Amino acid sequence: MSGQDDPVQREIHQDWANREYIEVITSSIKKIADFLNSFDMSCRSRLATLNEKLTALERRIEYIEARLVILSETFTRQL
């Protein structure tokens, strides 16, 4: 009996070990996928914030440039 069981048992044990190995691999794959998703989301939110700041800066610079143009023109007029 034990002789019959041994190879079977050995196979079963081996199978369990293999499955655990595969399970470790797949769970780490899932962790990587989760990490990538969260990284993507946080990166996009930061980039969006950056985008807003850049847009605000651009508008302010446009305004300042316009003001300077007016000032310089009025100044050249007076000259």
Add this chain to the structure above:
Amino acid sequence: MPLVKRSIEPRHLCHTVLPRAIKNELECVTNVSLANVIRQLSSLSKYAEDLFGELFNEAHSFSFRVNSLQERVDRLSISVTQLDPKEEELSLQDITMRKAFRSSTIQDQQLFARQSLPIPLQETFDLCEQPPPLNILTPYRDDGKEGLKFYTNPSYFFDLWREKMLQDTEDKRKEKRKQKVRGNDRTLEAEKVPRAPHDRKKEWQKLALGAELAEEDPEEALKHREPNGSAAYHDRAPLYLDGMDGPFSLAALPYSQMNELLNRPGDRMYTRPHDPPPPPPMHPLGDIKPPSMISSSSGFSDSRPQSPAQTHGFSSNTPPPPPPPLPPPPPPLPSMSGSGQRGTPPPPIPPLPIQQQPPAIPPPPTLQIAPGVLHPAPPPVAPPLHLSSPARLQQVLDKGPPPGQLDCTLLPPPPPPPPLPLPGARSSSPCPPGPPPPPSFLSGAVASPLSHSSGKKHAACLPPISDARSVLLEAIRKGIQLRKVEEQREQEAAKHERVGNDVATILSRRIAVEYSDSEDESEFDEGDWIE
């Protein structure tokens, strides 16, 4: 349900069919699973590469912008340091006299078009079945449309919306022209004009926020009553101007009532093309809601510019010419006829009389006054009568003996039809110059209601004349009208082609037409056209 952007491919590791001739099945399963794990890793790496690629592209564009910003700041700092020691006097007047500063408001457009689809979604989309190749039939079509558009058209709703918007801008523009013409006739009301644009802007903003917020209008109506108390006069221009806002200002109310009147439940946008100039609708609306207005006006000594006119009109059932209140259609007829038929009969209540007239066949005696006065403008006015005659004839015949008292010489009907036949009338006589070409593309939509209205009013006198002649004449005139309509439609089609897919320009043009003066409008519109 969220749309899966990227999925890792072999979803099930060991859901495979094992080959039969295998001794050690467990090992086989293990090996298959490991192979699938490797495939999953490869799709994961592809996923990661795509992800980082997108992030990189965005960051890269930001880096460009930051660099350009840096350069601009440097230049600005240099120019500021150059200016400072030299500047002596600066007058505020010079600064303010300049052209006003306008920052470039770039709006994101076409965000969800096929071209902006992310790559992984595009790949998923490519996995789907293609639609049947109906486009191979396109060369054989007569109307020039693509064959596939009849099966699946992704731009269908956008095209619909764009057509609607462009039509509305045209309508608004023509209303403005008409009101300008009318405004020239009434110089007295010029004082009241400046008030209107302010209200219009507010009302337009309100509308822009959405239909839900339009329910706040009654509150705003209450607020408006007090400041506009001084405007409680019988001026028509502000009424017209406010009436122009009508469809847009009292968003919920007029539309509900308009819809009731027009028997057109549903989309208010669709009712707009059908009420040619809104001023008339405003007043019937005013009459329709007199109880509420009167009750509120009793509480408030001040009232909106419209409500006093409405109560005024309501109290005196013989209202002065232009906006005849709806309930008594006959009284307006003599009054309008009395005013003489120049080219500026207010296109009163074209769709509205439709409903009002079935219950009330216009009383004959008032119409009898008309003939002598109406003769000055017989030819252009005659066509609409003839147009409407068959429709009206049927109704009259259906309703039994027409009031025989109607004078049969009453061919030239009172105002309602004139705007319609004007395009057709132009070919015959240059008589009514007043309302500039009423939107002839409206004529298609409004033709029937207008014809009905005019027909109802005067068809009683027509049956005795001759049906055959009138039918012939009507057909001829319809032909004329149809040709004009086609020409104008071609022009409009050409205009629409120029527009393109630019949502922002379409909307901005529409807004410009609505709440800008004519001068501003022409400036703005020219700029838009140039774009």
